[in-house]
Amino acid sequence: MRLRFIMGEVWTGLRRNSTMALSVVLVTFVSLTFVGAAALTQMQVQQLKDAWYGKVEVSIFLCPENSLFEQCAGGAVTTVQEDEIRAVLEEGSVSDLVDEVYYETREEVFENIVAADSTGVYSQLDAADLGPVFRVKLADPEQFQVVADATSGLAGVEEVKDQREVFDQLFTFLNAATFVAAGLAAVMMLAAVLLITTTIRLSALSRRRETTIMRMVGSSKSLIQMPFMLEGAVAATAGAVLAIGGLWLGTRYLVEDWLTGSIAWVDYVGREDVWTVAPWLVAIAVGLAALASLVTLGRYTRA
Amino acid sequence: MIRLDTVSKVYTRGARPALDNVSVEIERGDFVFLVGSSGSGKSTFLKLILREERPTAGDVYVAGRHLNRLSSWRVPHLRREIGAVFQDFRLLPNKTVYQNVAFALQVIGKSKREIHQNVPEMLELVGLAGKERRLPHELSGGEQQRVAIARAFVNHPPILLCDEPTGNLDPGTSVGIMRLLDRINRTGTTVLMATHDDEIVDQMRKRVIELKGGHLVRDQDRGVYGLETV
Structure with a gap:
């Protein structure tokens, strides 16, 4: 009985205030799309870190014959020095951080450079101009700085170089994108709360007669307020559903089809990640509506 | 049934009190007129009983409840024991007569069966049988007030508060409404009616409580509207 009554009231309220309800739907849709996009971007960052950091190495470049670096003023690295460095990595203080050490000779370094170079410029070099390199695989890639210092x-x-530096630029960009999306989402969510507040207020005012009578005949405060709260929640949830749909379409067509088609070697977020984000978006929508109800209802439906 | 014990109500600090040290006791089954000019404190009196306002000083007891100590979530239970009728009827314009009365039961969670049983009975009692499907604007003022009374009484509350129920009605129609209220009173319901209508008060010869500037100036059994020098 009460449930049917409440549902009936919610439906009447939404129909009577249909334009306001629609605007709530749209604003929550846009704000939650931003929230979802920010979340997916962060998931992408995490996914890339997991995939790439496992593969990256720290490269310890050893002094070649005629290095321009000050610390190589003593000339090319000697076998004794190489052994000392290896000892630090394999038996010294950082040995527990090091997973594997691979020694690349001058000739191997040269071959690799030439192989990776399509311009042919590097083939003019001589293997003797280059220094050998220790390629170090770390047990925990995040511990790079400790190994570098040691x-x-x-x-x-x-020179000690971390391949992560290459990726870090990308991550910085993705993080910045996350912040922009989150910032826009925050502004839009504020707009959504204000709009839901206004909707509830209008709805409460337009049904003042009903609520006055309900109060008079002794219906409970929750029954008086529930329809208004639900109205906001229903509209906001509809917005969340649209946002989930938008994100789903975005990952389906933009990420899975287009991005994967153009840059295939990256492991992208997919539709299944949208489903991970989805419950949170609905929760946020309901939370926004609840927040709006909280600030409005006490004032407009007095008991 | 209703007891006000040295009750005062001040709305704004420093202003003249709306009620000043008023003590009244109304027994179960009483029919009481509350008279006095505008601003005499009648509305405040009713609001205190409905717990729409709290007294500044003194104690209010209604239907065995000490309203000073009644927590706000229990207020709805109090209001289910008090039917209220107003000068302006307060009907829902887009609901039929039947729906208006049924609404009062719906929103306190009564079952469909109870509604189907009680609403027609009540419409019969107030003399509106056959007009269930009319909308309020299709009814006369007297009929609208009957709907309002049916709505107030459909839950059979032990107390019926009427705030100027005949204020918008012509004398002939008013008599009909008073007969109805009298009938309801005879079922054992306590009726407290605030009014300006001296003719009605003089005719009915019921207990009269008169307020003037917030003071209780008269409490008389079988009284008339104007002050009688006994």
Whole structure:
């Protein structure tokens, strides 16, 4: 009985205030799309980190014959120095952070460079111009700095480089994108709360007669307020559903079809990730509506 | 049934009190007129009983409840024991007569069966049988007030508060409404009616409580509207 009554009231309220309800739907739709996009971007960042950091190595470049680096003023790295460096990595203080050490000779370095170079410029070099390299695989890629500090000062080391630096730029960009999306989402969510507040207020005012009578004959405060709260919640949830649909279409066509088609070697987020985000979006929508109800209803449906 | 014990009500600090040290006791089954000019404190009196306002000083007891100590979530239960009728009827314009009365039961969670049983009975009692499907604007003022009374009484509350129920009606129609209220009173319901209508008060010869500037100036059994020098 009460449930049917409440549902009836919600339906009447939504129909009577259909334009306001629609605007609530649209604003929550846009704001939650931004929230979802931010979440998916972060998931993408995490996914890339997981995939790439496992593969990246720290490269310890050793001094070649005529290095321009000050720390190589002593000339090319000696075998003794190489052994000392290897000892630090494999037996020294950072050995527990190091997973594997691979020594690349001058000749191998040269071959690799030439192989990766399509312009042919590097083939003009001579293997003797280059230094050998220790490729170090870390047990925990995040611990790069510790390994770098332990090795960069050693004699015979020209430079320690982390391949992550290459990716970090991309991550910085993606993080910035996340912040922009989250910022826009915050503004839009504020707009959504204000709009839901207004909707509830209008609805409460237009049904003042009903609520006055309900109060008079002794219906409970929750029964008086529930229809208004639900009205906001229903509209906001509809917005969340649209946002989920939008994100789903976005990942389906933009990410899975278009991005995967153009840059295939990256592991992208997919539709299943949208489903991970979806319940949160609905929860946020309901939360926004609840927040709006909280600030409005006390004032407009007095008990 | 209703007891006000040295009750005062001040709305804004420093202003003249709307009610000043008023003590009244109304027994179960009483029919009481509450008279006095505008601003005498009649509305405040009714609002205190409905717990729309709280007294500044003194105690209010209604239907065995001490309203000063009644928590706000229990107020709806109090209101289910008090039917209220107003000068302006307060009907829902887009609902039929039947729906208007049924609404009062719906919103306190009564079952469909109870509604189907009680609403026609009540419409019969107030003399509106056959007009269930009319909308309020299709009824006369007297009929609209009957709908309002049916709505107030459909839950059979032990107390019926009427705030100027005949204020918008012509004398002939008013008599009909008073007969109806009298009938309801005879079922054992306590009726408290605020009014300006001296003719009605003089005719009915019921207990009269008169307020003037917030003071209780008269409490008389079988009284008339104007002050009688006994």
